Amino acid sequence: MAVLARTPAEVGLDPLQPEPYEVVARVVETADVVTLTLEPRGRQLADVEPGQFVMLWGFGVGEIPISVSGLGPNGAINLTVRNVGAVSASVVNCELGALLGVRGPFGTAWPVAEATGLDAVVVAGGLGLAPLRLAIDALVASASLTSSRVTLIIGSREPAQLLYPEHLQRWIDAGVNVVVTVDAADRTWTGAVGTATALIERLAEPHQIAFVCGPEIMMTTAARALIASGTPADHVYLSLERNMHCAIGHCGRCQLGPLILCRDGAVVRWSDVGDLMEVRQR
Amino acid sequence: MSTLESELLEHPFLAGLDPTLAARLASLTQRVEFPAGAWIARVGMPADQFLMVTDGRAGIEIAAADMNPLIVTTVHPGEVLGWSWFVEPHEWQFDVVALSELTALAIDAKELLRACAADDELGYQIGTRLIRVVASRLGAARYQLMDVYGSAR
């Protein structure tokens, strides 16, 4: 019988409906990057796992996918946003007390449980540190219990572009081996200058599991260097972004080969996506 | 085996080199130290030493009248400075500054070049290792040129 079983009531919440979240804090990270703290003023989102993203709605402007970079009391979430388009500009420039729309969380998470007890490396390029922050916290927590090692490799354009200095210090204090490299610096810089990939090659450590997030070029070169250093290809995880428009697998815009990245990503295994990422599209 | 010989063989640049070749290199090698802030090399000066860094950190720096000096690559223990000595005009192509106290194994570049020319096996061993360094630096430079962390262009 060609009758659909689900009534609208059974379907329940509209997955396209944003919930009101109030901007309660706003931290300027760099010239064009802001971290917002949002608290629910309606229904609170379901629990967010590290690496999952939400759709952030600028009232009447549009939606953008943003990974949750932190959680706070009262259901608060932290979102780090770069001002690159109409929606992000409206969000980045909003004032305290403004009401934004949020729906989610969506997508896959960093496999922090799988990483328990393993020697883990996290590679973050630029804003790629934002989707990794909760995962690093989780790795640090489990490392303290299992005495496993955590290495954090950060690549950035220049020292002034580094995100979350207070968290970096917190992780260093917790025993994480934090190594930072920038594309260029003056002599006041005490870290490395060069690519994140060069850092991976310099460390030359066979990490057992890797979480990588950053510009796509950086992720592919980093993944290859990690594998060359001994990390298994199916233990290298990346967070991929495409044009996530609906976030529920219905709009067809975030496809990468067979993957619908809002649903099958953003966190994916290199062994599943490496070949797809290398196919030229232009 | 002398201390210098074993230090040479322990340096990643020469990993796997025939010990008899290492022994010959040891006779051309001395240990050098630079205080933090010292110039290790200046652009245009004769590249008369090949430096294998064992401790500390060096910066390859570019400067011009209309820009602030910029470090574009740092060189760390286990890495080398540089490849200018190997090819004409045997002059340093960049400024190199010690960003911390730095120690290195310095091989006399003229003697090493002569030895390489006289001994095909040594020349091949040093040449391929240098190409690896150049390839890695070139790859990094290409990716840095792309400014991947900047706003999309």
Added chain:
Amino acid sequence: MNAIQLDPQGGLDALVELLLADGFRVVGPVVTGGVIAYDDLSSGDDLPTGWAVEQAPGRWRMHETGDQTRFGYTPGAASWKQYVFPAHQEVLRIRRTDGSFAVTRPPAPERPFAFIGVRDCEVTALEVLDRVQLDPDYPDPRYAERRRDAFIVAVTCAVPSATCWCTSMDGGPVPQHGFDLLLTELNDSDGHRLLAESGTDRGAELLARLPGSLATPLDRSAAVAVGAADTDILAPKLSGKELPTLLAGTELHPHWEEVADRCLACSNCTMVCPTCFCSTFTDHPELEPDVASRTQEWASCFQLDHSNLGGRPVRASVSARYRQWLTHKLATWTEQFGTSGCVGCGRCTTWCPAGIDIVQETLALIGPAADRDNTDRDITDRDITDRASDHRDSGHRASDHRASDHRDSGGPGTA
């Protein structure tokens, strides 16, 4: 399954009348603007009589036959998709009040749809669309409301067209499932009549109220013969089930560039496709203060901005966009939703202004069947890699733009 035979005129009049009386919004094919499209019916008279259609790549023409045939044509560009998934719809309207959102949705349709004249490929297309829009994790309430209780009057496809290829995609002229009623038009020595069969309880209930006579076993076998005859015409051109495997690893095949030379990237194929579901959402501030609305419109993977990332398209070349469309439709859809995205209706080929034939392009990509020799064996990853490297070895390279175009702003966390 109950079966009766109906007078073509009186039977269809009664069918439309009963469905209207039962509270359905009755929709079916009508002749309008020089084509056969779908529209609301107020009586059986609104259905076309005496029309035939000729289809070819880039060509659709209808002409009068001078007889009383009711379903002697193949469908036009329109598909039932437009009713369950409108080309443009408001999805939400949000009023910002003090500290909260008051969200409203346009009201659900008051009456369920009754679709008359649904072909087998179209029944399947609705089922394919259901799997996307009503997936268990995020069923779309708007689609659910429109699709709910839709009454399907299917029809045996008597006259396949040159662009049809349903038999390659596991379909055929006679719908096997997914209908409440099935009509088969017969015109033989026993006269012109419709055989009506029920596929559901409510179909049987309606059948009992139609002014027909009980169908004889002869009628049934005549109906089956109609389908069988057409199946001969429609010899499968390829095996749709094998396409996910056969198309894997063809990313670098030079044929993508060859098609791109002809493809206008106009999106026609995706607009006429009964299963294409890509869409775009747009937010609008309303003139009324503190009110915003969101609309959803059909979109196409041929649009340059469809894949936009950081303000620029991921799939910039036409070859990449054609490859996305064809491989999604015929291959990756299966992995995503458990069925092929193609039902073999041929609309994309018919309505392509450049006459690009999906079957011919697919055959060019996978090679002739004789060369394949893998009908019954499992294809391993190794084979796929080998095939990919074969294409790489063929010397084809995509256009050589700066690799920096790949850059994005860094993961989904980065706007």
